Amino acid sequence: MAQLIKSPAREIVIKVQNLRTQFGRTIIHNHLNLDIYKGEIISIVGGSGTGKTVLLRQMLRLEQPQKGSVTIFGVDINQARADQVAYFRSRSGMLFQHGALYSALSVFDNVAQPMRELKVLPETLIKDAVYLKLDMAGIGPEHADKMPSSLSGGMVKRVALARALALEPDVLFLDEPTAGLDPHSSETFVSLIQSLHRELGFTVVMVTHDLDTLFALSSRIAVLADRQVIAIGTIDEVIQYQHPFIKDFFLGARGRRALTVLDKDDYGK
Amino acid sequence: MYNTETPQLQEEKTGLITAAGCWQVHAFVDGNVMRDIEQQLVRLGARSDLQWNLSDIRSIDHIGAQLLWNCWGRQRPAQLILLRSQEAFFNRLEQANQLSIPKPARSRLNSIMQLGTVMLGFFAHLFAFTQLLGQLILDLAHVLRHPTKAPWKEISANVYQMGFRALGITALVGILIGVVLSYLSAQQLRTFGGDIYIVNILGMSIIRELGPMLAAILVAGRSGSAITAQLGVMRVTEELDAMLVMGIPHGLRLIFPKVIALAIAMPLIVIWTDAMALLGGMASADFILGMSPRFFIQKLPDVVALSNYYIGLAKGVTFGAAIGLVACHFGLLIKPNTESLGQGTTTSVVSAITVVIILDAVFAIMFSRVGYF
Numbered sequence: 001m002a003q004l005i006k007s008p009a010r011e012i013v014i015k016v017q018n019l020r021t022q023f024g025r026t027i028i029h030n031h032l033n034l035d036i037y038k039g040e041i042i043s044i045v046g047g048s049g050t051g052k053t054v055l056l057r058q059m060l061r062l063e064q065p066q067k068g069s070v071t072i073f074g075v076d077i078n079q080a081r082a083d084q085v086a087y088f089r090s091r092s093g094m095l096f097q098h099g100a101l102y103s104a105l106s107v108f109d110n111v112a113q114p115m116r117e118l119k120v121l122p123e124t125l126i127k128d129a130v131y132l133k134l135d136m137a138g139i140g141p142e143h144a145d146k147m148p149s150s151l152s153g154g155m156v157k158r159v160a161l162a163r164a165l166a167l168e169p170d171v172l173f174l175d176e177p178t179a180g181l182d183p184h185s186s187e188t189f190v191s192l193i194q195s196l197h198r199e200l201g202f203t204v205v206m207v208t209h210d211l212d213t214l215f216a217l218s219s220r221i222a223v224l225a226d227r228q229v230i231a232i233g234t235i236d237e238v239i240q241y242q243h244p245f246i247k248d249f250f251l252g253a254r255g256r257r258a259l260t261v262l263d264k265d266d267y268g269k
Numbered sequence: 270m271y272n273t274e275t276p277q278l279q280e281e282k283t284g285l286i287t288a289a290g291c292w293q294v295h296a297f298v299d300g301n302v303m304r305d306i307e308q309q310l311v312r313l314g315a316r317s318d319l320q321w322n323l324s325d326i327r328s329i330d331h332i333g334a335q336l337l338w339n340c341w342g343r344q345r346p347a348q349l350i351l352l353r354s355q356e357a358f359f360n361r362l363e364q365a366n367q368l369s370i371p372k373p374a375r376s377r378l379n380s381i382m383q384l385g386t387v388m389l390g391f392f393a394h395l396f397a398f399t400q401l402l403g404q405l406i407l408d409l410a411h412v413l414r415h416p417t418k419a420p421w422k423e424i425s426a427n428v429y430q431m432g433f434r435a436l437g438i439t440a441l442v443g444i445l446i447g448v449v450l451s452y453l454s455a456q457q458l459r460t461f462g463g464d465i466y467i468v469n470i471l472g473m474s475i476i477r478e479l480g481p482m483l484a485a486i487l488v489a490g491r492s493g494s495a496i497t498a499q500l501g502v503m504r505v506t507e508e509l510d511a512m513l514v515m516g517i518p519h520g521l522r523l524i525f526p527k528v529i530a531l532a533i534a535m536p537l538i539v540i541w542t543d544a545m546a547l548l549g550g551m552a553s554a555d556f557i558l559g560m561s562p563r564f565f566i567q568k569l570p571d572v573v574a575l576s577n578y579y580i581g582l583a584k585g586v587t588f589g590a591a592i593g594l595v596a597c598h599f600g601l602l603i604k605p606n607t608e609s610l611g612q613g614t615t616t617s618v619v620s621a622i623t624v625v626i627i628l629d630a631v632f633a634i635m636f637s638r639v640g641y642f
Binding site: 087090091102103104115118120121122124125127128129131132133135136140141142144145147148149167168199200 | 293294295297298302303304307330331332335336338339357361362364365368369370371373374604605606607608
């Protein structure tokens, strides 16, 4: 993966330029710039209230910034034509923090929904594709008829991941992918995303607080503080940067513990 | 970044099929691409002597691969040229062949058993409703013994919400119904010179029947649905469980104040609706029949016995409590999903109105000899 990032011709998938976000009189982002390259896993970290989720929602066109632009696949999504937006929607997948599964639909129908929405795929193909996606996300076919309310937290996330991957997007957005999961589920979820990333080669934009997930998955980390991206780069590069937030976040007791584990695992191999 | 290359299949006479273009799902969406490819694949799928070359495919995903895979009869064709980067997709599909896809479970109930299930469901509702009513009576007894522990604040807030804020809509509907009734009866009465009986008709029907009924239907639609939806959302967000954990009983803190507030507010709304409907009727009687309002008001107590008014008020209390109980009953039954929430609210309003009409019939039979001169 390291090669991928250091290769000179890095294709920019998402470009955030000069972004300004304001809620009432509170300014969340000001002159925020961020480039996300094809095929990388970028994590956005920051203290609470620094607008990580808001940034993610702006990349998804769920919220509009006051100023600045978000460019995805070379198109400013806030000024895009309807067909460009439709293209962007079909090429991106989002995993919401609480899964956001449609509670009135079964697991199967939840994953089938994005495919059915295209209106061209035959139902037999959709059926095969749904079971394949569920299998990729580690859900057996016997769970397909269940309703979301009868699933455990970890299963909800997996089904939501299967749904986000339904159309094999180029960009996958993850909002707190491991929040609320037990350590074992978190670990399997992280390795699941890792293996799918290897297999499908999508770009991942992730917001997370979980240091283990952060260190295990990210190829780059963007740190949000003071209304801007104050540092961006690999873990080693980011922790070199002198800033009180980075010191507290990465070099506090929890951060050091996670880093030690990482060293033992021979990170960067 | 637009991938305009469409998926294509080229056939050669030698039996070599070359797939080219972009075989990703978004490429199939444009125009008739999907239909054409599907027709081609159905035709080719019947033949087994073909040689497949996929090395010209620029990009592929699992859905595109699945299309080819299904055409091949879920196995690799004898002669296949693949890029190494495409290998993984077909390996995945090969693995997925082993998934045992469960057959959809068929309902084992025949029509008689289904009817039985419906009946059992009805009795379950009846049982739960009786339980709710019993709990309400116990709560009422508890409150009477310890008046300081009653949820007075909630009751007061609910009276304001469900009573005071319903005054506007009940006034509007009351006036209009009064006008309509007055016009209709006046036409008929004038044909045989019985103009004066308009007071009897309006007074009797509005005070005894229409006032309480109109108020109940409006309140059922307005507050009944609100109560059900509120309890349902509290179930979805686990607030109901949070209350239990803190030792706050649902009965006393949620259901009791709502039912009592409706039982207090409804008779007041009935008085208000009666007054408004009579006002509307009186005004139009003046307009079409030239009957002065003074005469109308003077005549009213002579033709409508006071007991009718009490019956109307008693109906108000009963209907109010019934609407509250039905709404709470369905609210507590809502399951934590959106469909159940919508369905529960609809059922609640429909059932509340039905219950009100049933109760009205009971009143009509019980008091059939009361209130007439």
